[in-house]
Each structure stands twice: as C-alpha cells, then as structure tokens.
Amino acid sequence: MISVVLLGAGNVATHIYKAFSNSENISVTQWYNRTRASISSYANDVDITDQLEALKEADIYIMAVSDDSIAQLSSDLPFTDRFVVHTSGSVAMHDLDKKNKIGVFYPLQTFSKTAEIDFTEVPICIEVYEKENLQLLKDLAKAVGCKPHKITTEQRQTLHLAAVFVNNFTNQLYRIGHEICETKNIEFQILHPLISETAKKIQQMSPYMAQTGPAKRNDKKTIKRQLKLIEKDEHEAIYKMLTSSIKKTHNISSDYKVKR
Amino acid sequence: MISVVLLGAGNVATHIYKAFSNSENISVTQWYNRTRASISSYANDVDITDQLEALKEADIYIMAVSDDSIAQLSSDLPFTDRFVVHTSGSVAMHDLDKKNKIGVFYPLQTFSKTAEIDFTEVPICIEVYEKENLQLLKDLAKAVGCKPHKITTEQRQTLHLAAVFVNNFTNQLYRIGHEICETKNIEFQILHPLISETAKKIQQMSPYMAQTGPAKRNDKKTIKRQLKLIEKDEHEAIYKMLTSSIKKTHNISSDYKVKR
Numbered sequence: 001m002i003s004v005v006l007l008g009a010g011n012v013a014t015h016i017y018k019a020f021s022n023s024e025n026i027s028v029t030q031w032y033n034r035t036r037a038s039i040s041s042y043a044n045d046v047d048i049t050d051q052l053e054a055l056k057e058a059d060i061y062i063m064a065v066s067d068d069s070i071a072q073l074s075s076d077l078p079f080t081d082r083f084v085v086h087t088s089g090s091v092a093m094h095d096l097d098k099k100n101k102i103g104v105f106y107p108l109q110t111f112s113k114t115a116e117i118d119f120t121e122v123p124i125c126i127e128v129y130e131k132e133n134l135q136l137l138k139d140l141a142k143a144v145g146c147k148p149h150k151i152t153t154e155q156r157q158t159l160h161l162a163a164v165f166v167n168n169f170t171n172q173l174y175r176i177g178h179e180i181c182e183t184k185n186i187e188f189q190i191l192h193p194l195i196s197e198t199a200k201k202i203q204q205m206s207p208y209m210a211q212t213g214p215a216k217r218n219d220k221k222t223i224k225r226q227l228k229l230i231e232k233d234e235h236e237a238i239y240k241m242l243t244s245s246i247k248k249t250h251n252i253s254s255d256y257k258v259k260r
Numbered sequence: 261m262i263s264v265v266l267l268g269a270g271n272v273a274t275h276i277y278k279a280f281s282n283s284e285n286i287s288v289t290q291w292y293n294r295t296r297a298s299i300s301s302y303a304n305d306v307d308i309t310d311q312l313e314a315l316k317e318a319d320i321y322i323m324a325v326s327d328d329s330i331a332q333l334s335s336d337l338p339f340t341d342r343f344v345v346h347t348s349g350s351v352a353m354h355d356l357d358k359k360n361k362i363g364v365f366y367p368l369q370t371f372s373k374t375a376e377i378d379f380t381e382v383p384i385c386i387e388v389y390e391k392e393n394l395q396l397l398k399d400l401a402k403a404v405g406c407k408p409h410k411i412t413t414e415q416r417q418t419l420h421l422a423a424v425f426v427n428n429f430t431n432q433l434y435r436i437g438h439e440i441c442e443t444k445n446i447e448f449q450i451l452h453p454l455i456s457e458t459a460k461k462i463q464q465m466s467p468y469m470a471q472t473g474p475a476k477r478n479d480k481k482t483i484k485r486q487l488k489l490i491e492k493d494e495h496e497a498i499y500k501m502l503t504s505s506i507k508k509t510h511n512i513s514s515d516y517k518v519k520r
Binding site (some may be wrong): 201221246 | 265304327328339348350369370371372374375377381382383385409411414415417418419420421422423424425426427428429430431432433434435437438440441444445446448450451452453454455456457458459460461462463464465466467468471472473474475476479481482485486488489490494495497498499501505506508509
C-alpha cells in the first residue's frame with residue numbers, strides 16, 4: 001500500500017484524487033489545499049486540511065498545483081527528507097526544494113472539471129532525482145493502471161510542447177470548424193464522426209501517411225474556392241499557413257510535385 | 261431493393277462499394293472505371309466494365325470520381341432521364357449535366373486505402389434537383405445505416421471547408437507533434453491517448469468550453485519557454501498564430517483578461 005498526501009485542488013488534483021481513491025494499492029492519507037472550501041465536499045471521504053503544519057507522514061507528497069506555485073510551496077513544506085513530486089508538464093524537476101527528495105509525476109492528458117477520464121489510459125511521465133525512488137513512482141502509476149514512462153525534464157517539456165499542438169491547437173481548429181458551420185446554420189455535430197476518425201487514424205498509421213485533402217493533393221481549384229468562401233481574415237491566415245505547412249511536409253511546391 | 265451503378269475506383273468509390281455490397285437493401289448492378297485494372301480484383305463479385313456504352317439500367321448512378329472529372333463524365337454518359345449523383349464535398353450539384361436527373365451523395369468522412377471505416381457512422385449530406393428523388397437518396401443512406409442530412413450546395417461547400425480545418429489541418433498538427441517528439445527521441449505514441457481524449461471531449465461539450473492550456477490560461481511564462489524550445493521557424497509561426505487565435509476566441513489580450 002502506497003500512502004499519498006495530495007496538495008492542490010485544480011482539475012489535475014481532483015482527477016488524481018478520484019483515480020487514487022479507487023485504487024486498492026493506494027491510500028490517500030490527506031488532501032491539502034490553501035483554501036479549505038475547494039475540497040470541503042470531500043471531507044467525509046478523506047482527511048482534509050488547509051494547514052501545511054498539519055501535514056501527515058506519507059510515502060509521497062504529490063503537488064498538483066499551478067506551475068507558478070510549485071517552487072514556493074515546495075520550500076514552504078515544514079519537513080525534510082521526504083519524497084515530494086510535482087505534476088507539471090513544463091516546470092523543471094530542479095525547481096523543487098532539495099531539502100526533500102524530489103521527482104515528477106506528470107499525467108499526459110487533458111483534464112477538465114466536467115469530462116470524466118479513464119485514468120488507466122493516461123501515460124504517466126516520471127522523473128526522479130534520487131534513483132531509489134524510481135520504483136515507487138512506477139508502482140504508483142501502475143496502481144492506477146497507467147503506463148509509466150521514465151523521461152528527462154527536457155523530454156517532458158518537449159512532450160508538453162507537442163501536447164499543445166495536438167491538444168490545444170487542435171481544439172482551436174475544432175472551434176474554427178464550429179464557427180464556420182454556424183455562419184451557414186449547419187450543426188457542428190455533423191463533423192463529430194470525421195473528428196473521431198481523424199484522431200483514430202493516426203493510432204494505426206503515422207500522421208504523415210494519414211494526410212489527405214486539397215493541400216496534400218495540390219488541388220489548387222479547391223484551395224482557391226475555399227479561400228473565397230472564408231469570411232474571417234484570421235481563418236484565412238490559418239488556412240494559408242497550414243496549407244503551406246502540409247505542402248512543405250509532402251514536398252509540394254506551388255508549381256510542381258516532387259516525390260519524397 | 262435499390263439498384264446502383266458505381267463509377268470510379270478511388271478511396272471513396274472503394275469504401276462505398278464495400279458498404280453497399282454488405283447492405284441487404286442495395287444491389288450493386290455494375291462497377292465502372294475507365295481503366296479496368298483498378299477494379300478487376302472485384303470481377304468475381306460484381307459486373308465490371310470500362311465502357312460507358314455498356315452501362316446497365318439502375319435506380320442511381322453514383323459518380324465517385326475526382327472533382328475535375330465530374331462535369332465531363334456526367335455529360336459523357338450515353339443516356340438521359342436517369343438519376344445521377346456525385347459524391348464530392350466541393351463541386352456544385354449544377355455542374356452535373358442536366359440531361360439526367362441530378363443530385364449529391366456526399367459522405368463526410370476521411371477515406372484512405374488502408375484504414376477500415378465503420379460506414380454506419382458516416383453522415384451523408386444529400387442534395388437533389390428533382391424533389392421526387394429526395395426519398396430515394398435518404399433510403400440509400402439508411403440502407404447502409406447512415407444518417408442522411410439534406411443540405412444546400414453552399415452548406416455542403418461550407419462543411420467541406422470546416423472539414424479541412426478539423427481533419428486535414430488537425431492531422432498536420434499531429435504531424436508537427438510527431439516531428440517535435442522525434443527531435444528528442446520521444447515515442448509519438450505517448451500522445452495517442454491525449455489525441456483521442458481531445459477528439460472525444462468535443463462530442464460532449466463545445467470546443468469553446470473544452471479549451472485548456474497556456475494560451476487559454478494566458479500563461480505567458482510557459483508560452484515564452486515553449487517558443488524558446490521550438491526549433492523550426494515554421495512551427496514557431498504556427499504556434500504564435502494559433503496561440504493568438506485562442507486568445508482572441510477567449511477575449512484575452514496580452515495584458516489583461518476580459519471575461520466573456
């Protein structure tokens with residue numbers, strides 16, 4: 001049984017709490033947040049506190065707080081030589097105060113308040129300063145059914161950057177699709193199966209192989225017609241930039257095709 | 261039983277053939293392609309031909325050919341007063357020769373040679389010139405388990421534009437994510453669950469509500485750090501443009517937040 005104290009009350013903390021409290025091999029000893037109100041609804045299920053001085057002993061302290069608070073909170077902890085990890089994609093492990101043993105437990109997934117997540121599908125990127133704690137972090141990931149991936153701070157930050165492209169930026173393209181549909185009273189829902197299939201396809205083949213469409217085909221007529229159809233300058237700029245990016249990836253110039 | 265003659269041998273034609281030949285309520289009378297070799301492997305299952313003069317009688321002629329060939333092929337057809345539809349997202353219905361009755365049967369999905377598609381999940385956008393044929397197209401869609409959506413040419417072209425954003429451009433963002441991972445020897449597969457979840461999330465809430473990440477949070481530190489991490493100018497330009505697009509959508513200026 002791994003005992004855990006959880007710090008923070010945001011989306012990541014809440015999803016971690018739910019996954020951990022459902023695991024037979026993890027006991028959530030305590031849940032800390034600086035404002036008690038955010039976690040008070042869990043008071044019947046777990047020991048909650050807003051006092052750092054009241055923190056109990058545990059195998060791991062998991063700080064699921066905002067990036068900007070990590071360094072400060074880690075040095076405010078009123079103990080030493082315990083094992084403290086953060087859950088951020090972008091903060092360096094070494095930003096944690098070294099009076100404790102340190103590490104990172106980064107669940108690579110998009111968490112929001114309302115959407116339920118199957119935590120067992122979440123890859124956990126782990127990092128430790130003291131080698132002896134590697135197994136504990138691996139065991140923690142496995143205790144919630146997740147696959148642990150040992151990576152460096154640089155790799156984690158790179159993954160986080162790639163995640164911004166495939167998650168936040170992709171979602172913004174969905175948003176633009178939604179806006180475009182609304183201008184002509186089309187239900188955005190008609191695009192749902194296409195969106196699912198686009199995401200599913202690259203689980204079977206590389207995005208390079210999966211590409212289709214006017215830019216990939218160098219179909220100038222359709223591109224020209226679509227640029228005329230676009231009403232917002234911002235959408236036009238994004239259309240042009242991503243069309244040119246696809247052409248570059250597939251070695252298509254405006255005038256001729258070069259086979260890669 | 262609806263009898264169909266299929267024209268063309270690309271990805272769309274092949275997926276349509278497979279779905280239709282599995283339906284109890286559709287009979288594929290004949291499959292035409294100008295080069296016989298592309299469909300000859302199906303010769304045991306269906307009557308195939310490369311001669312327009314040999315085309316048999318059927319309730320519907322479905323032209324799943326490239327956009328540029330639609331007008332020409334429709335006027336080359338050696339008969340009149342039959343029902344002819346194309347399957348394109350962007351070609352106007354009126355590009356079809358009006359010596360026949362005309363319509364559109366546009367399956368809104370990404371089709372590639374290798375990926376298997378659950379055709380029953382594909383929305384079919386339909387359009388007819390002669391009202392009496394509307395029901396037949398609806399029945400055809402339903403015969404393969406698909407939901408038919410009656411829309412105008414303008415709506416279809418708008419949908420096709422939106423589809424380029426949520427499918428081709430999204431796939432290019434996956435490609436960039438892949439490239440970024442490769443620079444630091446990270447397996448792109450680690451991002452698969454995030455990509456799935458991002459696509460799944462907007463089936464439950466609007467893309468506007470689903471947005472997360474540094475741009476949405478106006479997290480300048482992370483944005484600055486990520487811009488430093490990016491190695492290719494092209495990726496940097498896309499990062500900046502989509503970050504600014506997210507900020508605009510969520511009414512975030514560089515200096516202050518305005519609640520929407």
